[in-house]
Amino acid sequence: MASGLDQGKPLAPDTGYVIEASAPPTSRGRTLWRYRGLLGSFALRELQVRYRQSVLGALWALVQPAALIAITTLVFHSALHVDVGSTPYVLFVATGLVPWTFFHTAVSGAVPTLVNQAGLIRKIWFPREALPLATVLAVGVDLLLGLALWGALLAYYGSGWHVTLLWVPALLAILVAFAAACALAGAAVNVRFRDVKHGLPLALQVLFFATPIVYPLTALPDLAQRVAALNPLTAVVAGLREAAIHGVTPDPVRTSLGALGALVFLVVSWLLFLRAERRFADIV
Amino acid sequence: MAAMLEIQGLSKRFRRGAPAYGSLRDTVMRLVRRAPPPGTSVVALEAFDLTVEAGAITGVVGANGAGKSTLLKIIARITPPDAGRVVVRGPVASLIELGAGFHPELTAAENVLLHGSILGVARTAMRPLLGSIAAFAELEDALDTPVKFFSTGMYARLGFAVAVHVRPRLLLVDEVLSVGDLRFRQRCEEAIAALCRAGAAVLYVSHDLDSVARMCAEAVWLDGGRVRARGVVPGVLAAYRASAAGSAPERP
Numbered sequence: 001m002a003s004g005l006d007q008g009k010p011l012a013p014d015t016g017y018v019i020e021a022s023a024p025p026t027s028r029g030r031t032l033w034r035y036r037g038l039l040g041s042f043a044l045r046e047l048q049v050r051y052r053q054s055v056l057g058a059l060w061a062l063v064q065p066a067a068l069i070a071i072t073t074l075v076f077h078s079a080l081h082v083d084v085g086s087t088p089y090v091l092f093v094a095t096g097l098v099p100w101t102f103f104h105t106a107v108s109g110a111v112p113t114l115v116n117q118a119g120l121i122r123k124i125w126f127p128r129e130a131l132p133l134a135t136v137l138a139v140g141v142d143l144l145l146g147l148a149l150w151g152a153l154l155a156y157y158g159s160g161w162h163v164t165l166l167w168v169p170a171l172l173a174i175l176v177a178f179a180a181a182c183a184l185a186g187a188a189v190n191v192r193f194r195d196v197k198h199g200l201p202l203a204l205q206v207l208f209f210a211t212p213i214v215y216p217l218t219a220l221p222d223l224a225q226r227v228a229a230l231n232p233l234t235a236v237v238a239g240l241r242e243a244a245i246h247g248v249t250p251d252p253v254r255t256s257l258g259a260l261g262a263l264v265f266l267v268v269s270w271l272l273f274l275r276a277e278r279r280f281a282d283i284v
Numbered sequence: 285m286a287a288m289l290e291i292q293g294l295s296k297r298f299r300r301g302a303p304a305y306g307s308l309r310d311t312v313m314r315l316v317r318r319a320p321p322p323g324t325s326v327v328a329l330e331a332f333d334l335t336v337e338a339g340a341i342t343g344v345v346g347a348n349g350a351g352k353s354t355l356l357k358i359i360a361r362i363t364p365p366d367a368g369r370v371v372v373r374g375p376v377a378s379l380i381e382l383g384a385g386f387h388p389e390l391t392a393a394e395n396v397l398l399h400g401s402i403l404g405v406a407r408t409a410m411r412p413l414l415g416s417i418a419a420f421a422e423l424e425d426a427l428d429t430p431v432k433f434f435s436t437g438m439y440a441r442l443g444f445a446v447a448v449h450v451r452p453r454l455l456l457v458d459e460v461l462s463v464g465d466l467r468f469r470q471r472c473e474e475a476i477a478a479l480c481r482a483g484a485a486v487l488y489v490s491h492d493l494d495s496v497a498r499m500c501a502e503a504v505w506l507d508g509g510r511v512r513a514r515g516v517v518p519g520v521l522a523a524y525r526a527s528a529a530g531s532a533p534e535r536p
């Protein structure tokens with residue numbers, strides 16, 4: 001009657017664990033591998049829920065960036081006449097807005113996940129990283145749609161397909177790594193300090209204007225250009241313009257600096273997250 | 285064979301009064317002044333030892349605030365202990381709140397797959413179980429309904445059905461069966477007994493002493509985070525009942 005519950009092996013591959021006051025339980029890498037399906041499951045949940053009871057549905061993922069590109073072009077090109085050389089401004093700004101929209105949506109969506117799902121965290125154990133990282137993954141689907149839109153603009157306004165387009169995946173990897181790092185660090189700190197909730201929109205706004213999205217990097221004075229290079233998003237946006245629009249290899253110094261920065265930040269954020277994680281249920 | 289669950293010297297204290305978190309300004313000021321965190325600390329669990337063998341059900345009884353839920357949360361890795369050691373030798377399902385992992389907008393079937401992955405079971409391994417989970421929860425017709433339309437009882441039945449169908453080796457049950465009707469509780473007790481026959485160990489927390497007497501061979505009585513009595517069920521329950529009657533005499 002209990003449908004064969006008294007026979008058969010457990011379905012979870014977990015083989016047990018040891019809990020001690022100081023050491024984190026078992027080896028993290030192995031645990032994450034066992035729970036790899038959870039990341040996809042949480043991301044799928046977000047996608048399933050996002051457009052329920054909406055008429056346009058997944059079309060919103062295209063409408064939003066298209067509208068943003070149009071309005072930014074109106075303001076910064078038609079009204080303010082920002083000089084971007086011979087490149088059509090629509091293409092120029094879309095190359096910055098598509099990665100930026102991913103970064104902005106992923107980070108602002110991932111940071112409150114742990115607090116929003118406090119009920120889950122207080123009741124069930126699972127690798128907590130899965131919550132913020134799943135949001136990044138789910139928003140990654142929108143990034144793919146945004147890239148399709150960008151590809152269309154590139155085909156229409158661009159100067160042909162350059163072999164340097166092969167750099168695009170590497171630049172996107174920097175983008176995703178940096179977004180994941182900000183998501184992990186932001187989500188962990190937000191559990192303890194709700195100040196993050198108020199500070200994050202402001203920080204993102206500053207970062208938007210500090211990244212050469214609506215203006216070219218060369219519009220900045222020399223010193224400011226060097227400071228801007230510390231921001232991995234600068235490497236992504238400027239690199240995408242070089243590779244896709246101008247057909248040249250992304251600046252090697254700026255790109256490797258961006259990649260290194262994103263990677264180091266990701267490792268540090270993850271370590272911070274693991275350190276904070278054990279107390280989440282007590283303070284969330 | 286080694287025991288499924290071994291606990292040695294487990295202790296945990298909570299701060300009472302000021303919360304463990306505060307604004308950034310509070311923390312910075314505290315660091316600057318090198319002051320200890322505010323509030324007094326209370327014992328949730330003190331030097332607790334317990335061993336549960338495979339196939340055994342151990343009951344945990346005690347008043348509210350005795351440390352029962354803290355004990356389960358430490359074993360389930362939800363909150364860390366201050367001292368001591370817990371060894372768990374198999375996959376765990378914690379029934380601390382039935383259906384805690386459910387999302388209201390998702391259908392019952394989608395939630396079963398999601399809840400499975402939270403428990404570490406792949407969607408592909410969960411899907412074949414959908415039919416038997418729905419049958420156990422008596423929700424065959426509701427699999428495609430978003431769970432936000434479910435009653436508390438339906439929610440609990442689905443949550444319990446998922447937790448036992450992943451066939452855990454350690455089951456942590458915290459007072460969750462009380463939400464179901466009599467029939468559902470009987471089915472849950474049967475399912476727990478079936479898991480035990482397959483070699484699972486169960487820690488059974490309940491205020492329903494009759495249910496503890498029915499399900500468990502041994503029990504622990506917790507009081508203020510310390511063990512007041514342990515051993516075979518009738519003795520422990522008698523001591524607990526006597527103490528409760530003594531401190532709060534029954535009305536005439």
